Amino acid sequence: MTKIDLSRKIEVPSWVDALLKPTKIGSGELERQWEEIGDEVMDVLKKVMPTGKYTLGPYLKKFEEEFAEFSNSKYGIGMSSGTAALHIALEAMGVGPGDEVITVCNTYVATAFAISYCGATPVFVDIDPKTYNLTAELVEKKITSKTKAIVPVHLYGQVVDMDPIMDLAKKHNLYVLEDASHAHGAYYKGRRAGSLGHAAAFSLYPSKNMGAYGDGGVITTSDPELNEKIRMLRYVGQRVKFIHEVIGFQDRLDEIQAAMLSVKLRHLDDWNNRRRKIAAIYDEMLKDTPLQLPYVADYAHHIYYSYVTITPNAEERTNLLIHLANNDIGAFAMYPILVPMQGAYEDLNYKESDFPVGSSYATRVLNLPIFETFREDEARATAEAILAYYDRA
Structure with a gap:
């Protein structure tokens, strides 16, 4: 039997509220x-x-x-x-x-x-x-x-x-x-x-x-x-x-x-190629920022379910998320809490120090909007907003 403790205090990251509202850029993927x-x-x-x-x-x-x-x-x-x-x-x-x-x-x-x-x-x-x-x-x-x-x-x-x-x-x-x-x-x-x-x-x-x-x-x-x-x-x-x-x-x-x-399967390869084109725009426009951009291994054909960057520190991740939201751009953080650090697995007694890379990345991961109907002008606007944040526009 699963024991559920409803009195447990849940800590919600400070940036979550800024991401709950629909945005002009990054919303409406399924409607499109x-x-x-x-x-x-x-x-x-x-x-x-x-x-x-x-x-x-x-x-x-x-x-x-x-x-x-x-x-x-x-x-x-x-x-x-x-x-x-x-x-x-x-x-x-x-x-x-x-x-x-x-x-x-x-x-x-x-x-x-x-x-x-x-x-x-x-x-x-x-x-x-x-x-x-x-x-x-x-x-x-x-x-x-x-x-x-x-x-x-x-x-x-x-x-x-x-x-x-x-x-x-x-x-x-x-x-x-x-x-x-x-x-x-x-x-x-x-x-x-x-x-x-x-x-x-x-x-x-x-x-x-x-x-x-x-x-x-x-x-x-x-x-x-x-x-x-x-x-x-x-x-x-x-x-x-x-x-x-x-x-x-x-x-x-x-x-x-x-x-x-x-029906969707017939479109999948084309949709994936569109995602790759959006990723290429991000790669080019953001290459000189402090963000760690996605690395593509030579054995892989990446299809960019998500375009994932790593910010230099946790505070910058928060500031960038809020900055993008204020510019009507929907970004998010996937996944901000490692699975072994979730309450569901606290009985396994893992510590953040058991996962030095994963624990660090969880506080710094920043996912930029990308989907098959995302337009190139929207990708450029997203990148420009990040460049403006870094004063590199």
């Missing part, structure tokens, strides 16, 4: 996307709705096959959310009580929650100061006899250096589950995210590079046994209807979302 593809989406909805088949039907099968092919994988399994995708994939890998799963400290909390849902213990590692991702060297130091799996997170749209991770997993007989929720369509040495581990979990939350009109997720794998186990677990533990072999879950993606996602 609808203007671009709304007719295509409505056309496919008109085909789905009359069928009366809204779960586990032909449109889900079609999307699963399309996304698997897109991700260089044999199988795609539509899920109710990215969190469910992570959880069910780990369950299929046999992760359970007494096991440890290694992941990174600076991710969305759902990465760790999925491990906890299995009854296992998340083990957190620090990050590489250039890519913000975990590395095989950091992971190897945390492997014990209890380690069952590794969950590398392709943070912000750049893929983890996966070959050393897979070599490490083979050496220690571990599963690798990619958390690819920021990396739809990203490449690693010419291979798509989603095809690099034993399985991968993608969130299809609306704001992702490819999102549903609500919650959704998808798992990719080329392992036929994992594919069958995942399908059984996502639909109440059955392979044959009414025969429930194990305690399963109700975590399938519905037909309507799948049909709409098939």
